[in-house]
Amino acid sequence: MARKTKASALRWIIPVLVILAVTAVYAGVMRARSNDKNSVRYEFGTVQRGDVRNYVSASGVIQPWKVVDIKSNVAGRVEKLFVDLGDRVKAGDLIALIDPTDAQVAVEQAKADLQAAEAKKAQAEVTVQQQKAQTAARILAAQKAVESARARLAQAKASMEAQPKLTVQSIKQAEAALNSARKAVQQAQQTKAQLEDQLAQLRDVTIPLNVETVESALLQAKANLDVAQAEYQRQRELFTKGFVAKSDVEQAEAKLATAQAAYRTAEQRRRTLQKENDLAVKELEARIAATQASIEEGEARVAQAEAALELAKQNRYQDDVRRQEYEAAAAAVKQAEAELASAKAEYNQILVRQKDVASAVTQVVRARAALHQAETNLRYTRIVAPRDGIVIAKNVEEGTVVPSSRASIGATNPMLQLADTSRMWVVCSVDETDIGQVSVGQKVTVKVDAYPSLLVEGKVIRIDPQAKVEQNVTMIPVTVEVEEPDERFKPGMTAECEFLIEEVTNVLTVPNEALRESDGVYKVMKLVDGKPKEVEVEVGIAGPDVTEIRSGLKEGEQVITKIIQPEPEAVNNPFGFRPPGPRGGGGAGRGMR
Incomplete structure (x- = not known):
């Protein structure tokens, strides 16, 4: 019975003890909560070592270092585009092809014009050479005639002057003159016979042999031309059917042109030989x-000598004869000199022919220049990248007909635009109140909104001399070069530039919220024995988040950054509800107030 009573007592004692324990715990918790709500609370920051940066901030737009407009130097239809927006290209890469048909036709026409000009030049040179040879022969003959006439004049003069003095010796002299004249005639007859033999040799042997050689060369050139013409026609037919490459046709065409030139040369040689x-x-x-x-x-001199001898024998009746001979010789000299002057005057006509040669040379030069220009225009149909870059604009598609940029410079839109993003820059608008802290060469940190954690270094390369007004605020444009730009930087992105004014590293720092300033004296609050205590500190550089502490604090100490005031009394209800009302606030600015 006693055991049952004891067991029954335990059954109700244990639940009671549990209820009492829970009640005690609940009461303790409620008291603790009540104490927390009715007391001041603090938020802390730690005194720690770090870096402090002071900077001026400004925004701008990222721009590529260089933007190149790609235009066509020749007009035509865009046959092929090899790039698209965003493609990267290297200098010399083929980026577009203009239909080369017209340019190729112009090249062929220029080649034909050059060949015609060269042929005309060769003809003019041959004509001049022939006229030179003919005129030179005439001048040579005239010079010999003048020399001969002058010799006769001198002889007649000597005879005329000596005749009065001749007495007995006149007969001997006349005999000697007669013998001399006869020998001269014999020598001239021998010379004539030799020249006639040479003329016969030339007509009967040399000329037929040369003609045969030239005719043979002409026949060979004609045969070669026929072969080249047939081969060219065959290659064209094969090319039309797609059996051979265009280069084979061009090679056959070149051989045809060579054969044609050789044939013309052979014909010209035949005409020249004649x-x-x-x-x-x-x-x-x-x-x-x-x-x-x-x-x-x-023979005349022989007759004269015979007559002179006869006259000498008939005494001195030859004075008048000698004088007449002298006058005749003088007239002969004048006539020979007139013939020589006429031959030399004819030689001057060669100068006119030489002007024709010069004109032909000029035409050749012009034709070569035209060919060079046509070949240049053909090369221009292949548009290549002038430098490394990325395609940022494309204004044409395949099939678009584009004008020549050389015909209307500045009036045509570019086909493409290439941007050199190996170097980039940002034009920032810096407030005039901050511009005194910005200088050329100053370090700058550049970041973009799309990648907040991506920081890239830069430097100031230019400060504009002219300010501008933006929304009633005076701003100074400042150009910042981005050093080693990240590939994620895109032209046109908005960038934030932080112009470094001063910086310290590995110094004691506190959060700006922990500082209070009064009359230039800075203080912080830290807990000493559970109570806040003000401590005066010496500050250094102030950054946007932390400030350098030069003295007054030690590394690792806790400083108060925020004071949370007690909340209003809560309504006593088991669910912990409290009436609506304002809550406690915190600090603002560089430190607590």
Whole structure:
């Protein structure tokens, strides 16, 4: 019975003890909560070592270092585009192809014009050379005639002057003159016979042999031309059917042009040979004629010598004859000199022909220049990148007809735009109150909104001399070069630039919220024995988040950054509700107030 009573007592005692324990715990918690709500609370910051940066901030737009407009130097249809927006290219990369058909036709026309000009120049040179040879032969003959006439004049003069003095010796002299004249005639006759033999040799052997050689060369050139023409036609037909490459057709065309030039040269040589042969025959005939004249003159001298001898024998009736001979010789000299002057005047006509050659040379130069320009225009149909960069604009598509930029400089839109992003820069607008802290060469930290954690170094490269007003605020444009820009930086992005004014590293710092300032004296509050205590500190550089502490605190100490005031009394209810009302606040600015 006792055991049952004890067991029954335990059954109700244990629950009671549990209830009492829970009640005690609840009461303790409620008291603690009540104490927390009715007391001041603090937020702390730690005195620690770190870096402090003081800077001026300004925003701007990222721009590439260089932007190049890509235009076409020739007008035509865009046959192929090899790049698209965002593509990176290297200098020399093929980026577009203009239809080269018109440019190729212009090249072929220029080549034909050059060949025609060169042929005309060669013809003019040959004409001048032939006229030079003919005129030179005439001048040579005239010079010889002058020399001969002057010799006769001198002889006649000597005879005229000596005649009065001749008495007995006149007969001997006349005999000697007669013998001399006869020998001269014999020598001239021998010379004439030799020249006639040379003329016969030229007509019967040399000329036929040269003609045969030239005709053979012409026939060979014609055969080569026919072969080249047939081969060119065959290659064109094969190319039309797609059996051969265009280069084979061009090679056959080049061989055809060579064969045509060789054939024209052979024809020209045949015409030139005929003129050379005629000139050689005329020259020998002229020499024979001159020799015949010499023979006749010699025979005349023989007759004169015979007459002189006869006259000498008939005393001195020859004075008048000698004088007449002298006058005749003088007239002959004048006539020979007039012929020489006429030949030299004809030589001056060669200068006119040489001007024709010069004109032909000029035409060749012009034709070569036109060919060079046509080939240049053909090369211009292949548009290549002038420098490394990225395509940032594309204003044409395949099939677009574009004008020549050289025909309307500045009036045409670019086909493409390349941006050099190997170097980038930002133009920032710095407030005039801060510009005194910015200088060329100053370090700058650049960041963009899209990548807040991405920080890139830069430097100031230019401060504009002219301010501008933006929304009634005077600003100074400042250009910042981005050193080693990240590939995530895109032209046109908004960038924030922090212009470093001063910086210290590895110094004691506290959060700016922990500082209070009064009359230039800075203080912080820290807990000493559970109670806040003000401590005066010496500050250094102030950054946006922390400030340098030079004295007054030690590393690791806790300082108060925020004081939370007690809340209003809570309504006593088991659910912990409290009436609405304002809560406690915190600090603001550089430190607590």
